[in-house]
Amino acid sequence: MSGKLVIIGTGPGNPDQTTPQARDAIAAGEQFFGYGPYLDRLSLRPDQRRMPSDNREEISRARAALDAASKGASVCVVSGGDPGVFAMAAAICEAIETGPETWRRLELVVLPGVTAMLAVAARAGAPLGHDFCAISLSDNLKPWELIERRLRAVSEAGLVIALYNPISGARPWQLATAFKILRESLPVTTPVIFGRAVGRPDEDFVVVPLGEADQQRADMATCVIIGSAETRIIDRPGMDPLVYSPRGAGL
Numbered sequence: 001m002s003g004k005l006v007i008i009g010t011g012p013g014n015p016d017q018t019t020p021q022a023r024d025a026i027a028a029g030e031q032f033f034g035y036g037p038y039l040d041r042l043s044l045r046p047d048q049r050r051m052p053s054d055n056r057e058e059i060s061r062a063r064a065a066l067d068a069a070s071k072g073a074s075v076c077v078v079s080g081g082d083p084g085v086f087a088m089a090a091a092i093c094e095a096i097e098t099g100p101e102t103w104r105r106l107e108l109v110v111l112p113g114v115t116a117m118l119a120v121a122a123r124a125g126a127p128l129g130h131d132f133c134a135i136s137l138s139d140n141l142k143p144w145e146l147i148e149r150r151l152r153a154v155s156e157a158g159l160v161i162a163l164y165n166p167i168s169g170a171r172p173w174q175l176a177t178a179f180k181i182l183r184e185s186l187p188v189t190t191p192v193i194f195g196r197a198v199g200r201p202d203e204d205f206v207v208v209p210l211g212e213a214d215q216q217r218a219d220m221a222t223c224v225i226i227g228s229a230e231t232r233i234i235d236r237p238g239m240d241p242l243v244y245s246p247r248g249a250g251l
């Protein structure tokens with residue numbers, strides 16, 4: 001019996017932003033492993049099995065999915081956004097590296113998806129039009145000191161920064177500290193975009209200057225994009241402003 005494991009991302013939440021490739025993989029899957037709310041985004045047939053788990057259980061979920069595939073099932077592992085950005089594809093690789101030899105022989109496919117920062121950037125205009133980076137503010141899997149060092153380095157280097165996992169009940173102060181660090185090297189006028197649940201019915205979207213950026217505007221469903229010194233705002237009557245980073249810098 002030869003199983004298959006496909007790792008997909010649903011996109012940021014709007015079904016139109018799930019790729020046709022991911023949709024085909026969902027139609028072909030037999031068992032679906034993922035965080036419950038992500039599995040809820042799928043319309044599965046009665047013959048397709050849901051295997052939901054908590055969002056902190058990534059490695060045990062990865063092992064369970066690999067085990068099911070190695071027993072012959074056609075397995076689909078589901079992330080939100082893109083499966084390789086702060087998501088399950090890396091957890092599956094970690095599990096394979098430390099797991100039994102048989103897992104290395106499995107047919108494994110990672111399908112790209114629309115990651116949150118791209119949906120937020122598109123909503124804003126083109127803030128990622130020049131060099132940028134993505135940082136998760138979660139200190140569950142790395143020390144906070146490392147996050148502070150990275151924030152200082154990338155803001156001094158002039159990169160636009162997309163912050164994932166900006167805040168949660170267990171991590172209430174990190175975003176305010178990140179803004180404080182960024183104000184040390186960036187002008188207070190630098191645009192900060194708070195894109196919450198972008199593409200979903202409960203979307204919220206606001207652009208404020210760094211000097212007024214308040215962590216209360218963010219929650220777990222928010223991706224925060226902080227511009228560089230080059231990032232510009234074009235005001236438009238009766239509409240959200242356009243935020244963009246020109247294609248060139250330092251010329």
Ligand SMILES: C[S@@+](CC[C@H](N)C(=O)[O-])C[C@H]1O[C@@H](n2cnc3c(N)ncnc32)[C@H](O)[C@@H]1O
Pocket residue numbers: 009012013079080081082083084085086087114115116117119120163164165166195196197198199200219220221222223224
């Ligand atoms: C664990 S990460 C998963 C990222 C996902 N794999 C991706 O590529 O978008 C969860 C974080 O993604 C961001 N996020 C996910 N969906 C979002 C959306 N629709 N709008 C804004 N941010 C979103 C938030 O920062 C959230 O805390």
